[in-house]
Amino acid sequence: MTHEPHRPTSRVLDILETLAQRDGGLTLTELSRSVDAPASSLTPFLRTLCARGYLDCNRKNMVYTLGARTLLLSAAFATTDIYSLTMQEMQRVVDRCSETCQLGIREGSNVFYIAKIDSPEPLRLVSSVGKSLPASCTAIGKALLCDCTRQEVESLYPDGLPALTPSSIRDMDEFCGQLARIHMGEFALDVDESHEHLRCFALPIRLDGQVDAAVSVSMPAFRLDEDKERLVRACLxxxxxxxxxxxxSAGHGFSGK
Structure with a gap:
């Protein structure tokens, strides 16, 4: 059974999720434009969120940013059983292959990173939990999209596939062909597509047969050889x-769907 979203609740989440993607915060006008809502209708939400400590407002420039109480939510999530157990599995990956391991879920056409364990190597992928990238440009994003039909992919990217580097795939036939192979069991790959000189491998994580999340391992291209690739694939x-x-066992996943 599906239910229509509760509009006031959706508006609060729109505000929080939008500000989570903006390091420097947003003014009321910018926030209004970003969430496609009149500034006058946003003001009561912003006042309440500020009063409860979930938002801060710089009185000098009237820029809104996330408040300290949002840390309570992320801290509570980090202590859930499935998150803790998944982090343990990711740590095993990093301990074995010494490369960065990430966990992500899909938010529309983007991959949203919800967990990361860094490589112990001094030269490694620079990224952070809570950020998002176009799913089509990343191995983890391709893994998340692997069950999508071509029609669904085209609806996610009505203006064509985005590009983060010159190597990002722009051809829809090639991209959908990759998704079909991942759907059949191949590893998702990112070869210089999200960052130049970066290699990434990923696999979808399923719950009740549906893609719920995806896990990946990333490394600089110069550290990838045949032995490392075999190890990374086995670890993933x-x-x-x-x-x-x-x-x-838990009966639920990360995506909330």
Whole structure:
């Protein structure tokens, strides 16, 4: 059974999610434009969120940013069983292959990163939890999209596939062909598509047969050889299988869908 979203609740979430993607914050006018809502209708929400500590407002420039109480929500999520167990599996991956491991879910046409364990190597991927990138440009995003039909992919990218680097795939036939192979069990790959000189491997994580999240391993291109690739693939496969067992036991996943 599906339900229509509760509009006031959706508006609060729109505000929080939009500000989460803007490091420097937004003014009321900018926020109004970003969430496509009149400034007058946003003002009561902003006042309440500020009063409760979920937003801060700089009185000098009237820029809104996330408040300290949002940390309570993220801290509570980080202590949930499936998150803790998944982080343990990701740590095993990093311990074995010494490369960065990330967990992501899909938000529309983007991948939203919800967990990361850094490589111990001094040269590694620079990224952070809470950020998002176009799913089509990343291995983890491709894994999240692998069950989508061509029509669904085209509806996600009505203006064509975005590009983050010169190597980002722009051809829809090539992209959908990759998704079909990932759907059949191949690893998702990112070869210089999200960052130049970066290699990334990813697998979808399923709950009740549906893609719920995805896990990836990223590394600089110069550290990838045949032995490292075999190790990374083995680590990812073991982690994916273990996380799927955890989600199945818990009866819920990360995406909330």
């Amino acid at each position: 496969l073991a982690a994916r299988n273990a996380v799927e067992r955890h989600l199945s």
